[in-house]
Amino acid sequence: MENKGLIIIIVGLIFSIIPYGIFIGIPLIILGTYLLNKKVNNPTEEIENQIKNKQEELENINHKYEKLSEEKEKELNNEIKEKQDNLNNLNEKYTNLEQEKQQSFDKNLKTRQEQLRNLDNQIKQKIKELKLVNEETDLVDLGLYTPQYDFLTSIEFKDKLDELRKKQKQEAKNKTAAVCDTELIVNGDKRQGKAMTNANINQILKNFNLECDVIIDKVKTSNIENSTKKIQKAFKSLNKLNERNKVRITQTYLNLKLDELNLAYEYQLKKEEEKQILREEREKQKEEAKIQKKLDKEKNKYTKENEKIDTDITRKTETLEKTTSDTEKEKLKQEIEKLKQALQNNNQEIENIETKKQETGAGYVYIISNIGSFGKDVYKIGVTRRDEPQERINELSNASVPFKYDTHAFIFSDDAYELEKNLHTKFDDKRVNKVNKRKEFFNINMDEVKQIVEKHKTEVHSFNETPEAQEYHDSKKIEKQQT
Numbered sequence: 001m002e003n004k005g006l007i008i009i010i011v012g013l014i015f016s017i018i019p020y021g022i023f024i025g026i027p028l029i030i031l032g033t034y035l036l037n038k039k040v041n042n043p044t045e046e047i048e049n050q051i052k053n054k055q056e057e058l059e060n061i062n063h064k065y066e067k068l069s070e071e072k073e074k075e076l077n078n079e080i081k082e083k084q085d086n087l088n089n090l091n092e093k094y095t096n097l098e099q100e101k102q103q104s105f106d107k108n109l110k111t112r113q114e115q116l117r118n119l120d121n122q123i124k125q126k127i128k129e130l131k132l133v134n135e136e137t138d139l140v141d142l143g144l145y146t147p148q149y150d151f152l153t154s155i156e157f158k159d160k161l162d163e164l165r166k167k168q169k170q171e172a173k174n175k176t177a178a179v180c181d182t183e184l185i186v187n188g189d190k191r192q193g194k195a196m197t198n199a200n201i202n203q204i205l206k207n208f209n210l211e212c213d214v215i216i217d218k219v220k221t222s223n224i225e226n227s228t229k230k231i232q233k234a235f236k237s238l239n240k241l242n243e244r245n246k247v248r249i250t251q252t253y254l255n256l257k258l259d260e261l262n263l264a265y266e267y268q269l270k271k272e273e274e275k276q277i278l279r280e281e282r283e284k285q286k287e288e289a290k291i292q293k294k295l296d297k298e299k300n301k302y303t304k305e306n307e308k309i310d311t312d313i314t315r316k317t318e319t320l321e322k323t324t325s326d327t328e329k330e331k332l333k334q335e336i337e338k339l340k341q342a343l344q345n346n347n348q349e350i351e352n353i354e355t356k357k358q359e360t361g362a363g364y365v366y367i368i369s370n371i372g373s374f375g376k377d378v379y380k381i382g383v384t385r386r387d388e389p390q391e392r393i394n395e396l397s398n399a400s401v402p403f404k405y406d407t408h409a410f411i412f413s414d415d416a417y418e419l420e421k422n423l424h425t426k427f428d429d430k431r432v433n434k435v436n437k438r439k440e441f442f443n444i445n446m447d448e449v450k451q452i453v454e455k456h457k458t459e460v461h462s463f464n465e466t467p468e469a470q471e472y473h474d475s476k477k478i479e480k481q482q483t
Contacts, residue, residue, distance in 0.1 A: 008032030157267035164263060168256050177253040178205050182246045200247040204238050208249055212257045219265045221435070227265075231257055269435075276438045287392075291385050292357060299353045302346040309343045363416035364389040364461070365423065367449055368396070372403035372472030377445050378432060379408070383420040403475075406467035408449055412459045423452065 008028050171177040180197045183190065211234040219227045232254070239248045313336055320332040363385035369378065384392035389410050397404040413419040424440070427448075432441040446465060453463050 006032060008035060157263060157270050161260065161263050161267060164256065164260050168253070168260070171250075171253055171256065172205060175201070176250060178208075178247060178249045180245075180247050197245075197247065200242065200245045204242050204247055204249060208234060208238055208253075208257075212260070216257075216261050216264050219261060220268070221265075224261075224265050227261055228258060231261060273436075273438070276436075287385055291387075294387075295353050295357050299350055302350050302353075306343055306346050306350075309339050309346070313339045313343070361413075361415040361417055363413070365411045365413060365416050365419050366393060366407060367409040367411075367452065368393055368405040368407050369467050370401060370403055370405050371467060371469050372475070373401045374432075374441065377443060379442055379444055379449065380405070380440050381420065381423050381427075381442060382440050383416045385416065403469065403471045406469055407462070407464060408446075408467070409453050409463045410461045411452070411456045412461055413456075419456075 008031050010032075011028055013029060168177065178201045180201065183193065183197075212231055215227050215230050215234075235249055235254045235257075242248060316332050316336050316339070320329060320336070323329055323332065363383055365381065365383050366389055368380050368382075370380075371378075380396075382392075386392055390407065393405050393407050411419065424437075427442045427444055428437075430443045431437065431439070432443060433439040450465070453460050
């Protein structure tokens, strides 16, 4: 635009060269000249126009920038909004996920807590059952189980068991062990109903008998009370299961099974008691045989000495008859007299031995303790027929006890077994084992032991008030050093 006048002049000159173009060329030259003059005469106006144009362009640019900025800002805002929405959605999902996770955790925690409570309840129940078993065991140990029968021998118990089982079979045969409370009719037929009733009765009796047999077969001192409860529980459970069939086991038959349980239990106790009595009797016979053998050995010793003495007396008597020396005769007479005295002494010993062999009840009642094994104020009162009663105590110390026994008293008696029996009776209420009275341990104190010693002081061969318990005390010292 700035050289527009010059361009028009050049175009006018070109047209002027062309024939008849002068009419166009001259006006163009004049016009171009005018424009050039005008440009020269008004430079400021042109600059201002350019500035104005630039300002307009700048405004247009600013307008476009503003418009573009608005669009970009709007686009950015939309994008931010979209991102914010996405973030909000993610937060919501995260929150929901957290809530679900927390709910799941709370649910699992609640389940675990419930399981823990159930386990605690089960543990408490088991502890309660264990406590019940221990209490039942303690009750039995304290002799609180009341025997139902007073038979003297296990054979009588066995005969009673056979009789009781025959009675149960008769109850089943008479249809009184289990009964049906109503008459069943199947398909309109009473016979089919009766057959079903009999089948149901046979089934409930079979199940009850099987359960009872298992329980009775395993009965012992530690579970007699639980066994009774198990049979009663089986009775109730089977009757409840068969309510729909109208079939039930009778109370009479249940009582017969409980009688069988008690009888079987007491039968076991009686058999064990008889075994122990037999063991004790064999032990007594074994000890008696040792004593008799020892007495026979001593008797044989004196008998052989007498045979030798008789031979010496005969020989010296023959020599005496032949000798003529008074001095030699006097010497032989003294020697013969000594031999006769020795013979007399030996015969007296043989007589004493024979007396001992006849006195099978003579012996020593011993009172011993073992504080390391049984604690303080627990004493064993037993009997031995041996001439050296300490030998028996040593044997007991070598048995299944962790420490040696200490001997407090040996009391000799012509009837030691009777003395032992009297002492056991005296302290019967102080037995450690209230059930098995073959056990010889008693909860008594030293004052009571002294009373026994004082009462039989003429027969007491030794008395020691304080137990040595050396191994026990040494063990406690070592244990203290180790800790």
